Amino acid sequence: MSNILQEIGINNYIYLSVLLFCVGVLGILFRRSAIVMLMSVELMLASANMLLAVFSVYHQDASGQVFVVFSMAVAAAEVAVGLAILVAIFRNIGSIDIEKLKNLKG
Amino acid sequence: MITIIFYILATVTLGTAILTVLSKHPVHSAVYMIVCFFSIAGHFLMLNALFLSVVHIIVYTGAVMILLLFTLMLMNLNEDHAPKKKVASRIAAVISTCLTAFVLLAVLLKSNTVIDTYRAENIDFASVKVIGQVLLNEYLVPFEFASILLIASMVGAVLVSKREKKA
Numbered sequence: 001m002s003n004i005l006q007e008i009g010i011n012n013y014i015y016l017s018v019l020l021f022c023v024g025v026l027g028i029l030f031r032r033s034a035i036v037m038l039m040s041v042e043l044m045l046a047s048a049n050m051l052l053a054v055f056s057v058y059h060q061d062a063s064g065q066v067f068v069v070f071s072m073a074v075a076a077a078e079v080a081v082g083l084a085i086l087v088a089i090f091r092n093i094g095s096i097d098i099e100k101l102k103n104l105k106g
Numbered sequence: 107m108i109t110i111i112f113y114i115l116a117t118v119t120l121g122t123a124i125l126t127v128l129s130k131h132p133v134h135s136a137v138y139m140i141v142c143f144f145s146i147a148g149h150f151l152m153l154n155a156l157f158l159s160v161v162h163i164i165v166y167t168g169a170v171m172i173l174l175l176f177t178l179m180l181m182n183l184n185e186d187h188a189p190k191k192k193v194a195s196r197i198a199a200v201i202s203t204c205l206t207a208f209v210l211l212a213v214l215l216k217s218n219t220v221i222d223t224y225r226a227e228n229i230d231f232a233s234v235k236v237i238g239q240v241l242l243n244e245y246l247v248p249f250e251f252a253s254i255l256l257i258a259s260m261v262g263a264v265l266v267s268k269r270e271k272k273a
Contacts, residue, residue: 004108004112004153004154007108008108008109008112011214012112012116014214015211015214016116016119016120018210018211018214019120019207020119020123021210022207022210023120023123023124023126024123024127025203026127026199026200026203027126027127029198029202029203030127030128030196030200031127033132035132035174035178035181036126036127036132036135038174039126039135039136039139039174040127042139042170043123043126043127043139043142046142046146046162046166049146049158049162050146050150053150053153053155053158056155056231056232057154057155057232060227060229060231062231062232062237063240063244063245065155065157065158065232065237066237066240066241066244069158069161069237069241070248070249072161072162072165072166073255073256074255075170076169076170076256077255077256078259079170079173079174080173080259080260080263081259081263081266083173083177083263083267084262084264084266084267085266085267086177086181087177087180087181087266087267088267090181091269
């Protein structure tokens with residue numbers, strides 16, 4: 001069983017993951033639509049998942065991949081609750097622009 | 107050969123991720139994000155993690171993105187009449203992202219891996235059988251807690267998004 005990390009090297013996977021995470025950070029900071037921010041959170045979670053899987057292959061241990069499964073379950077739960085909150089906000093305010101969510105500011 | 111496939115997949119992943127963040131219409135963002143998640147599933151496939159690849163496609167493109175698209179269509183958003191974000195805050199966002207990338211890459215470029223020469227041994231660690239055994243022997247209790255978390259979030263999502271009756 002030839003291993004992919006011998007051909008590509010773990011460094012390239014780490015750089016890809018870091019760059020994907022930074023794109024997610026850019027999405028959080030750059031956009032003001034709450035639903036796109038939720039998508040950016042998903043991007044960051046996906047990049048972390050990918051790095052976990054890569055290190056699971058690197059150490060030849062199945063625990064990393066099991067942890068990715070748990071992380072995906074948590075991400076799915078987070079998206080469900082987040083979208084429900086967004087729907088409730090949209091029903092009350094009429095937009096999901098985060099600049100308008102200033103009711104708690106005095 | 108496999109290196110070329112890796113670079114193509116990485117380009118697709120990063121490109122569609124950037125397009126997700128930058129496209130004006132949220133539906134376009136969602137569609138680009140589906141492509142991005144498919145390419146990440148391709149990465150999992152290349153890492154020989156078949157179970158993760160299939161689960162990633164099912165959970166993310168099957169469940170999460172459908173949920174996102176349904177919500178988008180429910181809201182009927184138009185980005186056009188929304189006022190633009192201030193230029194100063196956009197510049198600040200780009201600068202802070204570049205700084206984050208700089209710090210992370212600067213740390214990781216100089217670091218060495220623990221294992222110098224990587225040697226693949228003939229252990230089966232990524233097949234569905236092995237993952238199932240590890241999941242249900244070693245991590246049985248977290249597995250059950252994950253199911254509790256999922257049902258709690260399901261009930262919570264229904265409760266939060268339910269229309270309240272006017273008393």
